[in-house]
Amino acid sequence: MRREPLIIGAGPAGCAAAITLARAGCHPVLIERASGPADKVCGDFLSADTIGRLRGFGVDPAALGGSVIGRVRLIHRDRVAEAALPFPALGLSRRVLDDALLRQASQAGAKVLAGRTVRHLTREFGAWSVEADNTPPMVADAVFLATGKHDLRDVPRPRSDHDAVGMKMYFILSPAAARRLGDATELTLFPGGYAGLQAAEDGRAVLCVAVRRAAFQGYGGGWTGLLAAIGRTSGRFPEMLAGAIPLLPRPLAVAGIPYGYQVRSAPDGLFRLGDQAAVIPSLTGDGMAIALHSGQAAARAWLEGAGAATYHRALNRTLAPQMGLARGLHSAMMDGLAQGAVVQAARLFPGLLRQAARHTRLRRVRPCGFRTRQ
Ligand SMILES: Cc1cc2nc3c(=O)[nH]c(=O)nc-3n(C[C@H](O)[C@H](O)[C@H](O)COP(=O)(O)OP(=O)(O)OC[C@H]3O[C@@H](n4cnc5c(N)ncnc54)[C@H](O)[C@@H]3O)c2cc1C
Secondary structure, eight states: OOOOOEEEOOSHHHHHHHHHHHHTTOOOEEEESOSSOOOOSSOOEEOHHHHHHHHHTTOOTTTTTOEEEEEEEEEETTEEEEEEEEEEEEEOOHHHHHHHHHHHHHHHTOEEEETOOEEEEEEETTEEEEEETTSOOEEESOEEEOOTTOOOTTSOOOOOTTOEEEEEEEEEOOHHHHHHHTTEEEEEEETTEEEEEEEOGGGOEEEEEEEEHHHHHHHOSHHHHHHHHHHHHOSHHHHHHTTOEEOSSSOEEEEEEOTTOBOOOOOTTEEEOGGGTBOOOGGGOOHHHHHHHHHHHHHHHHHTTOOHHHHHHHHHHHHHHHHHHHHHHHHHHHOHHHHHHHHHHHHHOTHHHHHHHHHTSOOOOOSOOOOOOO
């Protein structure tokens, strides 16, 4: 008899796996280091696809207060390109969303161990051994690794010189800036990065920045230095933040984001989910769709008796088209020389923005198909 799988990390990927397994009659253990709802570095953009997948897991982001996002705006210096999104979207904080998903996982039958950080994940005698804080050691045949942006020391993702830094802050914007922002997700390009601003629930706005590590270090001064650097590039940016009230005591930050990474192989019984399997550039706002899909796909693979390698191969095939386009767009949007050309092209042909938004979505795949046994 197979032992129940262990899931490490209760973001969208881990929760999707837990709900799928629990709905199939399993009792997976879901280990999460946060002891309660927490904010995360993320632009909080939910595409129509993400919204549909969340509803399938019993979470309705509109009912949770998600703010309607209907337009995309691209800004470089004094140039602005704008288009309607080709699909309806929402802005909802991860604190609210992830908490709702975790509750669904628990109600479905997953055993949730919150407030426990996993320290070690090692393979011994054909099984996985997991060591977490305040918990006796656990052993499993299969582990679903869903720790997102955070690597476990024993099974790290590769590092590169192109790794990026992500930072985030919530604000109450001035009434004039909130009107100006409207229902758009607004992307301001600056040398080495881009900053996304959009509405979230309860009248808040979320500002989330992705910037190459070298550029971030070059700007100096941490968050303040970064905002000042963006403001030197775009006059609109400081106008949008004038009089804004920050809502967190300090910005959230994450370093070493390996944009474009896709896992090529993993040891037996280790299913990498979400950001542990693939890191799509943030400008697509599709990371959560991938996380939800990968969690569900890995759980289905395990239920059907397929191995981790089969699951990873299928995931990579599904992600290939959107990843290719997203990597290209990401490089152009981070590169100071190409940024102006991108925005100018989008101004002349607004249909390009809609096409880019459409084609950086996760491909629809048939829900089953892991018949190949290893
Ligand atoms: C700057 C930026 C902006 C983004 N904007 C968007 C966006 O607007 N829309 C979108 O769809 N995607 C966006 N993304 C991507 C999205 O945030 C991720 O793809 C998504 O969160 C991945 O989900 P996940 O479940 O894999 O990981 P996460 O959401 O990161 O969840 C991982 C979980 O694991 C837990 N954990 C970590 N380590 C341990 C441990 N050792 N033990 C136990 N638990 C642990 C964490 O506490 C966390 O709850 C953005 C990413 C970045 C960097």
